[in-house]
Amino acid sequence: xxxxxxxxxxxxxxxxxxxxxxxxxxxxxxxxxxxxxxxxxxxxxxxxxxxxxxxxxxxxxxxx
Amino acid sequence: xxxxxxxxxxxxxxxxxxxxxxxxxxxxxxxxxxxxxxxxxxxxxxxxxxxxxxxxxxxxxxxxxxxxxxxxxxxxxxxxxxxxxxxxxxxxxxxxxxxxxxxxxxxxxxxxxxxxxxxxxxxxxxxxxxxxxxxxxxxxxxxxxxxxxxxxxxxxxxxxxxxxxxxxxxxxxxxxxxxxxxxxxxxxxxxxxxxxxxxxxxxxxxxxxxxxxxxxxxxxxxxxxxxxxxxxxxxxxxxxxxxxxxxxxxxxxxxxxxxxxxxxxxxxxxxxxxxxxxxxxxxxxxxxxxxxxxxxxxxxxxxxxxxxxxxxxxxxxxxxxxxxxxxxxxxxxxxxxxxxxxxxxxxxxxxxxxxxxxxxxxxxxxxxxxxxxxxxxxxxxxxxxxxxxxxxxxxxxxxxxxxxxxxxxxxxxxxxxxxxxxxxxxxxxxxxxxxxxxxxxxxxxxxxxxxxxxxxxxxxxxxxxxxx
Numbered sequence: 001x002x003x004x005x006x007x008x009x010x011x012x013x014x015x016x017x018x019x020x021x022x023x024x025x026x027x028x029x030x031x032x033x034x035x036x037x038x039x040x041x042x043x044x045x046x047x048x049x050x051x052x053x054x055x056x057x058x059x060x061x062x063x064x
Numbered sequence: 065x066x067x068x069x070x071x072x073x074x075x076x077x078x079x080x081x082x083x084x085x086x087x088x089x090x091x092x093x094x095x096x097x098x099x100x101x102x103x104x105x106x107x108x109x110x111x112x113x114x115x116x117x118x119x120x121x122x123x124x125x126x127x128x129x130x131x132x133x134x135x136x137x138x139x140x141x142x143x144x145x146x147x148x149x150x151x152x153x154x155x156x157x158x159x160x161x162x163x164x165x166x167x168x169x170x171x172x173x174x175x176x177x178x179x180x181x182x183x184x185x186x187x188x189x190x191x192x193x194x195x196x197x198x199x200x201x202x203x204x205x206x207x208x209x210x211x212x213x214x215x216x217x218x219x220x221x222x223x224x225x226x227x228x229x230x231x232x233x234x235x236x237x238x239x240x241x242x243x244x245x246x247x248x249x250x251x252x253x254x255x256x257x258x259x260x261x262x263x264x265x266x267x268x269x270x271x272x273x274x275x276x277x278x279x280x281x282x283x284x285x286x287x288x289x290x291x292x293x294x295x296x297x298x299x300x301x302x303x304x305x306x307x308x309x310x311x312x313x314x315x316x317x318x319x320x321x322x323x324x325x326x327x328x329x330x331x332x333x334x335x336x337x338x339x340x341x342x343x344x345x346x347x348x349x350x351x352x353x354x355x356x357x358x359x360x361x362x363x364x365x366x367x368x369x370x371x372x373x374x375x376x377x378x379x380x381x382x383x384x385x386x387x388x389x390x391x392x393x394x395x396x397x398x399x400x401x402x403x404x405x406x407x408x409x410x411x412x413x414x415x416x417x418x419x420x421x422x423x424x425x426x427x428x429x430x431x432x433x434x435x436x437x438x439x440x441x442x443x444x445x446x447x448x449x450x451x452x453x454x455x456x457x458x459x460x461x462x463x464x465x466x467x468x469x470x471x472x473x474x475x476x477x478x479x480x481x482x483x484x485x486x487x488x489x490x491x492x493x494x495x496x497x498x499x500x501x502x503x504x505x506x507x508x509x510x511x512x513x514x515x516x517x518x519x520x521x522x523x524x525x526x527x528x529x530x531x532x
């Protein structure tokens with residue numbers, strides 16, 4: 001089981017810019033490291049749910 | 065520490081007119097003054113407010129007014145619980161001067177119940193980033209060994225109770241932040257069912273996984289706090305109108321008639337060490353001796369719960385802090401900033417899939433709870449040294465506490481004995497949704513069948529900080 005995937009620094013730079021962040025060099029390095037773990041984690045998220053598999057945050061209007 | 069009392073003891077002493085809330089409060093304030101410089105359990109002590117509350121509680125007793133189990137009881141609040149007119153910082157430089165206009169619901173209920181506010185407890189930054197030495201105040205230490213950490217994020221809360229500085233405190237728990245500090249400090253800590261205790265006025269970490277709950281020396285004390293703080297709050301959109309149990313009435317001193325499940329594969333997945341496993345097996349024998357039937361159960365993997373929870377939590381955390389991260393990132397500590405940044409990289413698709421996975425994990429968990437009254441595991445390992453953790457720990461640590469945040473079930477941690485180095489072991493007890501009373505009942509029965517509650521930390525020696 002891979003806890004971390006290799007990621008492209010270029011890809012991370014695009015994502016960071018899109019998120020409106022301006023990290024320092026050391027902070028960017030941290031983000032690159034984290035993104036490898038994040039990609040591995042989200043790759044493990046279950047997929048192939050049926051149409052009826054609703055997420056846990058379904059809107060309940062009487063609560064508003 | 066012979067003048068340190070539990071909530072239950074103070075309850076009896078006050079009603080037999082054998083103790084004074086004012087004198088008890090003064091004793092707590094004196095202990096804080098003499099011990100907290102080393103322990104660092106408080107970021108703010110409120111002596112004037114405490115003595116005002118104490119005089120009011122005493123006057124009420126004299127007048128025959130009894131507001132309930134927390135009347136005259138000194139308590140403290142994790143410094144993410146907002147307090148009217150009293151600084152609430154989230155242990156962050158971002159909120160160094162933040163003074164809320166109103167109390168969080170849980171704070172208001174304790175005040176209305178005649179409790180005595182001693183102050184605000186040290187936490188990890190916004191209940192998520194820590195331990196940190198680059199934030200509003202330094203991290204708390206563990207009373208059992210001041211060179212060891214008290215876990216987090218309700219670190220100061222647990223340290224204060226264990227050291228006898230306060231008999232009661234309120235913490236919060238998003239993935240284990242009441243239970244792990246309770247475990248590290250050898251005390252009792254309950255993460256209630258999601259929606260059982262109001263989150264209104266509690267600075268958010270992850271809206272869909274946050275819980276507020278009690279920490280105290282015993283399960284009975286937690287039950288007494290819950291009697292005051294539990295219940296529907298229309299100001300919290302996640303708050304449940306389900307009827308509140310009589311937590312104290314459930315404490316019969318036994319586990320007779322209870323079937324308790326053990327997910328043995330979780331201990332393997334979490335890398336549980338041999339000493340912790342042995343202590344856990346001894347605890348199971350104690351539970352059998354007081355009437356429980358122990359059976360194996362199978363639950364989804366810890367990794368599945370963790371992947372779902374972390375994807376959701378990092379996304380929500382980023383949404384909470386995104387403006388400050390973009391405009392004044394230098395005010396965050398490095399640990400929290402790393403965690404918030406991760407949330408910026410998660411796709412909406414991943415968040416929704418994680419929520420769909422959460423729904424399935426929660427359903428699978430409740431199917432197992434349909435076959436048992438409770439599930440027990442070790443809460444974690446005994447607390448290690450207080451030192452900076454690598455950022456990647458966010459992704460690599462394995463937790464037996466997170467699943468009950470994902471599923472929403474109540475989960476309670478109690479002291480399970482002591483390791484060879486004197487640090488506490490801890491037992492986690494989870495129960496069915498809105499059956500927090502059963503978790504407290506099992507905890508109380510176990511505590512009364514074991515000698516652990518008779519032992520308090522000695523508070524010796526002040527180590528050098530690992531970070532200058």
